[in-house]
Amino acid sequence: MKVPKGFEVAGITVGVKRSGRPDLGIIYSAAPLVWAYSATTNAVVAPCVVRDRSLAASGKPVRALVINSGNANCANGERGEIDDLRLASAAAEALGLSGADEVLSASTGVIGHAMPIDKLVTGLPQAAAARGDDSEGLARAILTTDLVAKEAVRDLAGGARVLGVAKGSGMIHPNMATLLTFVMTDAKVDQDALRAMWSRVVDRSFNQVTVDGDTSTNDMAIVFSSGLVAADLKELEAALLEVASSLAKQVARDGEGATKLITVRMTGAKDEVEARRAARTVAGSNLVKAAVHGSDPNWGRILAAVGRANVALNEAHVRVLAQGFELYYGEPQPFDAKVVSDALRSDDVLLEADLGVGSAQGEAWGCDLSEGYVRINADYTT
């Protein structure tokens, strides 16, 4: 897809991945970019997260992002920090920038293995030369074991565009699910406004997707604005949320071993925070996920997950629905188990619950728990 005005992107293969798939990507802008950053809450983080965080704290614009897949450069001790800085410096040089402080870095893949930094440094001039306006190469270069590339785009009425790429829950030995997202827009917005809206957007999208409850050491979500097209800020935030939600759902659907996308919609909550927490708890429950895998209309597990989410609820008014069928409303409701189970055989499953105490709502997305998930993650791969 065509990237927003002012951006150039590339994705090439330099050999970090043994598979020969693309593993080095760049995002570049000739003019300084306004940007906003959200990263993992894990206390163990990769050097790229530490460096990007400090650049975010400085509040200065950047001009590029360099991302490699196949190696997360995490838990590598001091050498990891040196390699991360080398990666950013080499990218700055290849792109003709003043230095590493103009370049964000991101890495995803195996942890605890030294980065093949020479391959990356050697490949960067080639990546710089390959810059163009199509996002597909970039979307491919950030994947690990994802089965499909993930992109989403929305055009604003005034002509601005929002385009994002993401990688999801591929599990790389000996690593964990990692969620990386890079969103570009040419909509004009100042740094403070962009940061405020990005925080709201991430809370309603990427922070609502769960594959297995494990938070990675390398997760990050970044939005960049080239500011070349005037835009209405409300419309921009709505477009960002649509793009981010689409990417989050794509990540959930492509979770390891997943055969179904589960959307959990929580209504009747005291406030939006509680609605989102309850939705996340249901989407993250192994028991719910396994029941959905088996197309089992097991409302007791949904009810129990809501109950342990630490949210206000009125038990006598709690409702539970699956694929639109009401299964519980203060007490068990009669339903045709065969009919509901058949409806649950879809690869798009909607679970709904109403907490019966307010009017706030929220959504979360996850995937079913399959034997495939266990097989993929139990494989002895050392």
Next chain:
Amino acid sequence: MKVPKGFEVAGITVGVKRSGRPDLGIIYSAAPLVWAYSATTNAVVAPCVVRDRSLAASGKPVRALVINSGNANCANGERGEIDDLRLASAAAEALGLSGADEVLSASTGVIGHAMPIDKLVTGLPQAAAARGDDSEGLARAILTTDLVAKEAVRDLAGGARVLGVAKGSGMIHPNMATLLTFVMTDAKVDQDALRAMWSRVVDRSFNQVTVDGDTSTNDMAIVFSSGLVAADLKELEAALLEVASSLAKQVARDGEGATKLITVRMTGAKDEVEARRAARTVAGSNLVKAAVHGSDPNWGRILAAVGRANVALNEAHVRVLAQGFELYYGEPQPFDAKVVSDALRSDDVLLEADLGVGSAQGEAWGCDLSEGYVRINADYTT
């Protein structure tokens, strides 16, 4: 096993379970019992939990417990409350007690299905007549899909005995893992002291066991004292902790689909609460559980789980060990993957991590995540 002095127990079959296995149990004492109670934090709870909680709040002694398996009597609306009270009243009558206020009740099994209360009421005189001093029948009568009965006993130097039974993480359609524990002792202890020590014991034992992260609507852990034997309170608390820890480990080992018991030992923590939280987070990680299932010495997943546990750690000093082999100490350590993997093939797996910031420690217990878990919980059983 022989129950402590002053107790009489029974376990019989009345037909709540279709399998014909024992499903009605009682604990009885001729004299009033001092007791302490700990129950699920789930906001959705069964009527027995509500009633027992209110009896606990009253601070009055009780004389008996009635427990049925095969039906949790949860999410049954008002009828559930009526049935629970009927169960306790019938037990009081069969045992010659003054009324339901002298009888705690517990139910485990399917939720959202009406209790076959007549079968239970009819069976209670038979259960009362079957009272004896052997705990095995009781241990069997509280099981659902557990594969083995769970009992533990410790004798104090002064002659007092602590004996407990538990049921664990059998998954009953459409229900969730449920943990019930009943511990009896003849050690003399007053109510306040027993409550204080039970709270400490439960935090270090049952609250440290995780099978799939789902907290049931019916979980409870109760200790009763007949007070017939003088005892040292420190020795009593140690014995309670040993019995409770043994039962917690038996529950973890018998988790649905489990092939291994995982013990996670966390050291070097700021305080015990953080040590226990970090241990629980590792024991509950799907990625860690799947790696252990596959005997994969995947230290990156342990490190990442520790990192998201919201505990103080010093990354440069964090250590990770599996079966005694050091895999990570501030940076990856060299190890023979084949040797460590072979060691992980045991059905007793010890994972250790040191947080490098203090001297507190804690343990948690869990089980591996197998294809069997998914199969059991995905089966369409409606």
